[in-house]
Amino acid sequence: MPSEQSVSSLDVLNRVFGYSAFRGEQESIINQIISGQDALVLMPTGGGKSLCYQIPAIIRAGTGIIVSPLIALMQDQVAALKLQGVAVAFLNSSLSFQEVQEIEGRLMRGELDMLYVAPERLCQDRTLNLLHQIDVALFAIDEAHCVSQWGHDFRPEYIQLSILHEQFPQIPRIALTATADETTRKEISLRLELGNAHLFISSFDRPNIRYRVRQKNNARSQLLQFIETEHPQDAGIVYCLSRKKVDETALWLEQQGIKAIPYHAGLSTSVRQAHQERFLREDEIVIVATVAFGMGIDKPDVRYVAHLDLPKSIESYYQETGRAGRDGLPADAWMVYGLQDVIMLRQMLSSSEAVEEVKRLEQRKLEAMLGFCEIISCRRISLLSYFGEQQKEPCGNCDNCLEPVESWEGTTEAQKALSCVFRTGQRFGVNYLIDVLRGKKTPRIEQFRHDQVSTFGIGQELTEVQWRSVFRQLMARGFIAVDLEGFGSLKLTSESRPVLRGEETIYFRKDVARAKKSSRRKKTNQAGRYADSFSDKSEEKVVWEALRAKRTDIAQEQGVPAYIIFHDATLMEMVEYHPTTRHELSQISGVGASKLEKYGDEFLTVLNQP
Ligand code: ADP
Ligand code: ZN
Numbered sequence: 001m002p003s004e005q006s007v008s009s010l011d012v013l014n015r016v017f018g019y020s021a022f023r024g025e026q027e028s029i030i031n032q033i034i035s036g037q038d039a040l041v042l043m044p045t046g047g048g049k050s051l052c053y054q055i056p057a058i059i060r061a062g063t064g065i066i067v068s069p070l071i072a073l074m075q076d077q078v079a080a081l082k083l084q085g086v087a088v089a090f091l092n093s094s095l096s097f098q099e100v101q102e103i104e105g106r107l108m109r110g111e112l113d114m115l116y117v118a119p120e121r122l123c124q125d126r127t128l129n130l131l132h133q134i135d136v137a138l139f140a141i142d143e144a145h146c147v148s149q150w151g152h153d154f155r156p157e158y159i160q161l162s163i164l165h166e167q168f169p170q171i172p173r174i175a176l177t178a179t180a181d182e183t184t185r186k187e188i189s190l191r192l193e194l195g196n197a198h199l200f201i202s203s204f205d206r207p208n209i210r211y212r213v214r215q216k217n218n219a220r221s222q223l224l225q226f227i228e229t230e231h232p233q234d235a236g237i238v239y240c241l242s243r244k245k246v247d248e249t250a251l252w253l254e255q256q257g258i259k260a261i262p263y264h265a266g267l268s269t270s271v272r273q274a275h276q277e278r279f280l281r282e283d284e285i286v287i288v289a290t291v292a293f294g295m296g297i298d299k300p301d302v303r304y305v306a307h308l309d310l311p312k313s314i315e316s317y318y319q320e321t322g323r324a325g326r327d328g329l330p331a332d333a334w335m336v337y338g339l340q341d342v343i344m345l346r347q348m349l350s351s352s353e354a355v356e357e358v359k360r361l362e363q364r365k366l367e368a369m370l371g372f373c374e375i376i377s378c379r380r381i382s383l384l385s386y387f388g389e390q391q392k393e394p395c396g397n398c399d400n401c402l403e404p405v406e407s408w409e410g411t412t413e414a415q416k417a418l419s420c421v422f423r424t425g426q427r428f429g430v431n432y433l434i435d436v437l438r439g440k441k442t443p444r445i446e447q448f449r450h451d452q453v454s455t456f457g458i459g460q461e462l463t464e465v466q467w468r469s470v471f472r473q474l475m476a477r478g479f480i481a482v483d484l485e486g487f488g489s490l491k492l493t494s495e496s497r498p499v500l501r502g503e504e505t506i507y508f509r510k511d512v513a514r515a516k517k518s519s520r521r522k523k524t525n526q527a528g529r530y531a532d533s534f535s536d537k538s539e540e541k542v543v544w545e546a547l548r549a550k551r552t553d554i555a556q557e558q559g560v561p562a563y564i565i566f567h568d569a570t571l572m573e574m575v576e577y578h579p580t581t582r583h584e585l586s587q588i589s590g591v592g593a594s595k596l597e598k599y600g601d602e603f604l605t606v607l608n609q610p
Helices: 009-015 026-034 050-059 071-083 097-108 125-133 162-167 182-191 219-230 243-255 269-281 314-321 339-351 356-374 379-386 411-423 430-437 443-447 464-476 496-500 519-526 539-558 568-577 582-586 593-607
Strands: 039-042 063-067 088-091 114-117 136-141 173-177 198-201 209-215 235-239 260-263 286-289 302-307 331-337 407-409 480-482 490-492 507-509
Touching: 009 026, 009 050, 026 039, 026 050, 026 198, 039 182, 050 063, 050 114, 050 136, 050 173, 071 088, 071 114, 071 269, 071 593, 088 097, 097 125, 125 162, 173 182, 209 379, 219 243, 219 302, 219 331, 243 260, 243 286, 260 269, 269 286, 302 314, 314 356, 314 379, 339 356, 339 464, 339 480, 356 379, 356 464, 411 430, 411 464, 411 480, 411 490, 411 496, 430 443, 430 464, 464 480, 464 507, 539 568, 539 593, 582 593
Parallel strands: 039 173, 039 198, 063 114, 063 136, 088 114, 136 173, 209 331, 235 286, 235 302, 260 286, 302 331
Antiparallel strands: 407 507, 480 490
């Protein structure tokens, strides 16, 4: 839209996207690009990165070129923009030669506000030649952390993107990522030659995500209970460590009447694609996945991310849980974690073939993750401080804030556990050690004559479950290590000495067995949580469901994901304000001019139903 230099970015935000105000630093970022400068934007998932390049691309003369690593992501963004009345297209390997030619024609005639391209396509001579012949409004490099060789999303094609600066030095560039750490940021800046770019760092807090870590007892049924009581009609992601567990869990959920599909690198490309597609398109669906799933998953209405296994680091945990609640509505990060997780991860680490330096780094990351699980104060404060952000007030939206955890002084118990490990020769696993402590005369214990050691039967005061909790915490804090040769047998570390000598006081987290029918949780749930906030029989719920059904119809008719028509947040506002005229409807956040034109009447019909 070359003639629109005078249009303000706020106008575009209102008219095209239907939003009334900018969020956070969006406006400064947009101004930076409009004025022709470069920017490096670090913003959490759901922070609103897309508008930071979409609005300047609409306002600046020429076509904005957006580099995006995933075809699925590109297609959805383009479909959404088209519905908003933006002239946009993509170039990637999914197109036929004829389609490519048609798009190139539109590009040459200056008809496009934006063109999405895959990085490898952009760096081809053919594409570069085209770009030299047209007006380029800007280059946006989405998911810019893909240049980082250390991250697990590394894409070699991204490294080549430095040619943009070399060949088009006068065109503003904006690189965006939700990866927070400084190493990655420096690498982006270096590899993309963004040394002069203005750096915009947003807070990485995701206030709408509720963090919870539960003690694992029966992971599957805990998961089922969580889904059934809190998210029966929602879309969610369940992460597991192994492919086998993914398959089994998906199958099991399916048998329990929950629509669930698996995703991992062992499935064929076509199955993976089909499952990803279904997940993006459907409202009530669970995808059970390994960490292979997730990069660039743009579905805004994922209401929960559940971990059945412990992530390897806080970075992974943050990234994976961050896929919940991009739309800003309440969402859950829910995890079950137990002794076995600690044993397994410790074992995996010590048997890893990596060089010593890498191993030590992984070790430290795991320690931090374990620390996060065991912490008894606000989880959000701990999470943010890991990324170097100071938050002082407890958040009120994590399990430790909502249901404060007690601690207990367990120096004596720690000593008993540690000395039991020592007295039995550092050759046995947890179950055996607990039996010794509790004075159980099993045949094995008798065979090894451990009913004769001084620690036999000295731990009657705690139940088996409580001892497991003690061992877990001792292990999480590094007092006990897992012996590699010994199939899960435990040994002492040098850290344990001061404890055994009585020089250190030990506090444990009191693991509460949460009552099955916790009325308390229900209450916090209903205090304004998402669709649950409508009581079951209310009129609002009826309207909500009617709007959702209408959205599904339209989406299916057009072959796009439902959220591309309207986000949940937009439907929620419709329920709340109940617009009955076109003008009122246009005031709802997320209803821009083009969508009002296309769908306004259909939704008004629903809203005006008696
Ligand atoms: P990111 O790419 O940073 O994860 P998106 O660009 O997908 O985030 O934006 C997340 C959600 O927030 C989208 O649903 C988007 O439409 C919405 N959004 C972005 N900016 C605003 C705004 N200023 N007002 C209201 N909603 C916004
Ligand atoms: Zn908190």
